[in-house]
Each structure stands twice: as structure tokens, then as C-alpha cells.
Amino acid sequence: MKSIYLVGFMGSGKTSIAECLHKALGWGLQDTDQMIVDYYQMSIPTIFEQKGEAVFRKYEANMLHNTTAENTIVATGGGIIENEENRQWLINQGNIIFLQTSWEEIERRLQHDSSRPIWNNQSRDKQKLLEDRTPKYLEVASHVIQTDNKTEEMIASEIISNIHA
């Protein structure tokens, strides 16, 4: 079967739910953020600090194109949909799940986070970023799953029923 791509804002649960789906379906698992760290041998905060966001976005697009097209759960980075070519590429793949999460829930989940450079950049308006990005997640999505007040396992089951529907 075609791979499943998870898209959504930081903290929407792409990495966590990809892990649940990987266990439930026995498919391969990829995470574009982790692929970047492994390939370039640098943490994401270090890439942002030393190379800048534009370079990170190039690395991210390269990794997206290197993901496996079949029988793989792919967690993407929260900003993957910023790039129009990435959006078109995702639309062409088909199984794109948007994990839609409210601002209040994201704030709760990431209140102690120190690993996400954009989240931790005090000069960025993250709530506005979520508003600006939401139409882009919706543009690529073949399925939209609300994640507020659901456990990771509940969300994974919902995704499995959706893709089998």
C-alpha cells in the first residue's frame, strides 16, 4: 500500500503517532526531522543556529523526496508545507493525514519544550504561524483528524479506519 504521510503543526503528534502506527501496522517508519539529523549529523537547533532556516528547508525538501513510497509511515516536519513544491509532491502521494490540533492544546503539549527552534524563538508569533499554515495543511490533506482530547492510540486507530475506508 501507499505510504502514510503525517502532517501538522509542531506538537500535533506526528512523531508520536507515526510510532503507534508503525507498531500497529508493522510498516516501516521514517521521520524527516530524524532523517535530517542522521544524514547531516547535526541537531535541528544547531542547523537553525549555524545554517539558518532557509538551509534547513532545503535539507527537509531533500529528505521528503527520499522517503519510501510504499508501506511506510512518514512523520514530516511541521513546516514541510511551507514549500509549494513539497505540497505538490505530497498531494501526488495520496495518503496524507493532517493532525489538526488547537492552539491551546499545542501550548499545553509544548510548554516545557526546548528542542524546537521556532517554538522557542520569542520573536516568532507561533499562534499566527498556526493560522497561516492551516490552509496549507488542509490543501495537502486527504484525511483530517482532530487530535484534541484523544490519546495517541485513539488517533492511530482512527487513521487506520480512515485508510481502510
Ligand SMILES: Nc1ncnc2c1ncn2[C@@H]1O[C@H](COP(=O)(O)OP(=O)(O)OP(=O)(O)O)[C@@H](O)[C@H]1O
Ligand atoms: N494525542 C496526544 N495527547 C497528548 N499529548 C500528545 C498527543 N500526541 C502527542 N503528544 C505529546 O506532544 C508532544 C509533541 O509530540 P510530537 O513530538 O509527536 O509532535 P510532532 O507533531 O512530531 O512535532 P514536530 O512538528 O515539532 O516534530 C510530545 O510530548 C507528545 O508526547
Ligand SMILES: O=C(O)C1=C[C@@H](O)[C@@H](O)[C@H](O)C1
Ligand atoms: O514547524 C516547524 O517549522 C518545525 C517543526 C519541526 O518538526 C522541525 O522540522 C523544526 O523544528 C521546524
Ligand SMILES: [Mg+2]
Ligand atoms: Mg516530530
